[in-house]
Amino acid sequence: MSAEDVLRETRKAINEILSGQVDIVDITFEGPAIVIYTRDIGAFAQSEEIINKLAKILKKRVKIRPDPSITLPPDDAEIEIRNIIPKEAEITDFYFDRETGQVTIEAKAPGIAIGKKGALLNEIKRKTGWAPVVIRTPPIQSKTIEDIRKYLRMVADERRHFLLKVGKRLNRDLIEKGEYWIRFTALGGYREVGRSCTLLMTKNSRVLIDVGVDVSTDPSRTTPFLDVPEVQPLDSIDAVVLTHAHLDHSGLVPALYKYGYEGPIYCTPPTRDLMALLQLDYIKVSFGEGKRSPYQSADIRNAVKHCIPLKYKETTDIAPDIKLTLHNAGHILGSASAHFNIGNGTYNILITGDIKFERTWLFNAANAKYPRLDTVIMESTYGSYTDIQPTRREATAQLKEIVTRTISKGGKILVPVFAVGRSQEVMLVLEELMRTGEIPETPVYLDGMIWEATAIHTAYPEYLNSELRMKIFQQQENPFLSEVFHRVETGSQRENIIGDPDPAIVLATSGMMNGGPVMEYFKHWADDDRNTLIFVGYQAEGTLGNKIQKGWKDITLLERGNPITIEIKMDVETSEGFSGHSDRRQLIRYISSLTPEPERIVFCHGEESKALEMAHLARRKYDVETAVPRNLETMRVK
Numbered sequence: 153m154s155a156e157d158v159l160r161e162t163r164k165a166i167n168e169i170l171s172g173q174v175d176i177v178d179i180t181f182e183g184p185a186i187v188i189y190t191r192d193i194g195a196f197a198q199s200e201e202i203i204n205k206l207a208k209i210l211k212k213r214v215k216i217r218p219d220p221s222i223t224l225p226p227d228d229a230e231i232e233i234r235n236i237i238p239k240e241a242e243i244t245d246f247y248f249d250r251e252t253g254q255v256t257i258e259a260k261a262p263g264i265a266i267g268k269k270g271a272l273l274n275e276i277k278r279k280t281g282w283a284p285v286v287i288r289t290p291p292i293q294s295k296t297i298e299d300i301r302k303y304l305r306m307v308a309d310e311r312r313h314f315l316l317k318v319g320k321r322l323n324r325d326l327i328e329k330g331e332y333w334i335r336f337t338a339l340g341g342y343r344e345v346g347r348s349c350t351l352l353m354t355k356n357s358r359v360l361i362d363v364g365v366d367v368s369t370d371p372s373r374t375t376p377f378l379d380v381p382e383v384q385p386l387d388s389i390d391a392v393v394l395t396h397a398h399l400d401h402s403g404l405v406p407a408l409y410k411y412g413y414e415g416p417i418y419c420t421p422p423t424r425d426l427m428a429l430l431q432l433d434y435i436k437v438s439f440g441e442g443k444r445s446p447y448q449s450a451d452i453r454n455a456v457k458h459c460i461p462l463k464y465k466e467t468t469d470i471a472p473d474i475k476l477t478l479h480n481a482g483h484i485l486g487s488a489s490a491h492f493n494i495g496n497g498t499y500n501i502l503i504t505g506d507i508k509f510e511r512t513w514l515f516n517a518a519n520a521k522y523p524r525l526d527t528v529i530m531e532s533t534y535g536s537y538t539d540i541q542p543t544r545r546e547a548t549a550q551l552k553e554i555v556t557r558t559i560s561k562g563g564k565i566l567v568p569v570f571a572v573g574r575s576q577e578v579m580l581v582l583e584e585l586m587r588t589g590e591i592p593e594t595p596v597y598l599d600g601m602i603w604e605a606t607a608i609h610t611a612y613p614e615y616l617n618s619e620l621r622m623k624i625f626q627q628q629e630n631p632f633l634s635e636v637f638h639r640v641e642t643g644s645q646r647e648n649i650i651g652d653p654d655p656a657i658v659l660a661t662s663g664m665m666n667g668g669p670v671m672e673y674f675k676h677w678a679d680d681d682r683n684t685l686i687f688v689g690y691q692a693e694g695t696l697g698n699k700i701q702k703g704w705k706d707i708t709l710l711e712r713g714n715p716i717t718i719e720i721k722m723d724v725e726t727s728e729g730f731s732g733h734s735d736r737r738q739l740i741r742y743i744s745s746l747t748p749e750p751e752r753i754v755f756c757h758g759e760e761s762k763a764l765e766m767a768h769l770a771r772r773k774y775d776v777e778t779a780v781p782r783n784l785e786t787m788r789v790k
């Protein structure tokens with residue numbers, strides 16, 4: 153079926169459902185969805201029902217929008233909406249988009265604004281002609297989210313053209329003649345960690361999953377193998393899918409747009425926002441290290457413009473013969489495992505992305521139950537038999553002990569953290585320990601991008617575990633808003649904290665101590681044996697954090713170009729229980745929990761020996777076919 157056929161079918165179906173009684177002005181594509189514009193306010197108001205019927209017939213996502221001629225002027229509509237939505241919803245902003253007929257309502261309590269089963273939304277539709285979309289006002293202001301929302305409004309026109317193009321391309325004619333085949337190519341992050349990239353290719357389509365950079369190794373191995381013929385020209389790719397925002401998965405995405413890719417990126421909304429935050433920081437850090445970043449901020453904006461956000465479990469067409477569904481991966485905010493249903497269910501591939509198969513302070517455990525599974529491509533970061541981490545409970549007890557000991561000596565606690573994930577988790581543990589009186593109340597200072605990343609977490613409570621979500625919904629209990637947390641924004645604030653004689657806890661970036669504000673605190677606090685340095689995240693070989701962790705006692709650093717030697721007298725502790733990755737035991741439990749059992753498991757995202765060890769174990773224990781491809785290898789699965 154061609155794109156025109158699809159639109160014709162839609163018109164036919166809608167005429168059948170409503171026996172030709174509805175005034176359809178236009179039917180068009182909006183990315184993977186079909187949008188119907190109508191002048192019929194009645195049909196429009198009861199559109200949920202019609203949409204469900206249409207979706208069943210057409211097997212596509214359908215949206216019904218009002219034709220601009222039936223919508224109230226924005227000022228009148230705003231008054232009407234304020235009358236319909238109870239005050240307790242606390243509306244903070246309106247945005248009317250004339251082209252789509254949508255009004256975006258920002259509210260502090262979106263549930264109240266929506267009403268029972270969307271009752272209020274229907275009333276708004278009927279009375280104003282506008283299609284309401286309710287979004288949450290972030291409880292902590294996030295500059296990233298504000299900038300992205302503003303920017304997307306600014307480029308609404310361009311986005312509409314882009315989405316139409318995506319829709320037409322998705323609905324192109326298929327090559328039906330001859331044998332059908334499916335294969336994937338390892339382009340990066342196989343037998344290594346970093347620069348994750350996989351090409352999924354069928355007789356009809358090409359999809360790239362993750363396009364990362366390796367920030368830790370030598371410059372010649374930073375990027376995935378994007379020069380192979382299978383991905384050239386870049387515009388031959390139908391879609392890019394991102395599992396999560398970490399730079400080893402998303403770091404090179406903006407460069408795709410610089411070199412000719414114009415297609416969509418499918419990812420969760422938090423992944424889009426965190427990705428932009430981390431990529432901007434990547435440019436800054438590269439600049440600071442005297443290296444050239446592979447793209448500029450304009451390329452990041454371009455990537456954001458091409459994002460098609462998907463919620464967990466929302467199935468969508470991303471290529472003529474591929475459907476994608478994202479599922480919780482438990483790793484960082486918005487992290488997903490990507491499930492591909494290929495050739496109308498002919499074959500099912502799961503790319504796990506980075507997974508945590510344990511409920512953490514922030515997230516539910518990674519999803520392991522799928523409707524169908526044939527090949528699973530999974531991470532093996534901690535796949536060696538020695539990779540056993542403490543549980544969250546043990547980690548909490550350890551943190552409590554270290555903090556208590558240090559505070560009783562009148563010392564300071566310095567925790568180098570990555571801005572996204574671990575810092576929010578440590579914040580939650582500290583907040584609870586202080587609230588329940590298990591450790592003395594002590595100011596916790598957050599320095600670096602931590603506050604901004606935390607703000608993004610609170611803007612998406614539906615991506616957090618149920619307990620934390622409930623706390624954030626009931627605003628007064630939001631643990632991130634606790635008075636123990638203080639944001640550090642200026643150099644003089646930092647100096648004051650460093651000079652203050654009282655005990656304090658500082659969470660600061662960067663996580664591996666290869667720069668960032670953490671270094672300022674470290675320089676001043678290292679030679680005092682009352683203080684403690686706690687590592688909560690992975691310290692890569694060659695980083696300063698790794699050296700200190702190994703027990704180095706003298707460190708030479710450059711200060712304004714001059715070498716200074718720092719003697720380390722402070723205690724150095726490592727708490728491994730806060731990892732966002734599954735340890736060996738959790739990886740094994742994940743494999744045995746996978747439902748249904750796949751016929752093949754491919755291991756990636758782990759040092760060579762770890763990936764091989766996992767494959768060996770899986771083959772022995774589960775009698776499943778395994779593979780550990782090298783970068784550039786291609787495997788035919790069908």
Ligand SMILES: [Zn+2]
Pocket residue numbers: 396398483506
């Ligand atoms: Zn990750």
Ligand SMILES: [Zn+2]
Pocket residue numbers: 346348398400401506757
């Ligand atoms: Zn990763």
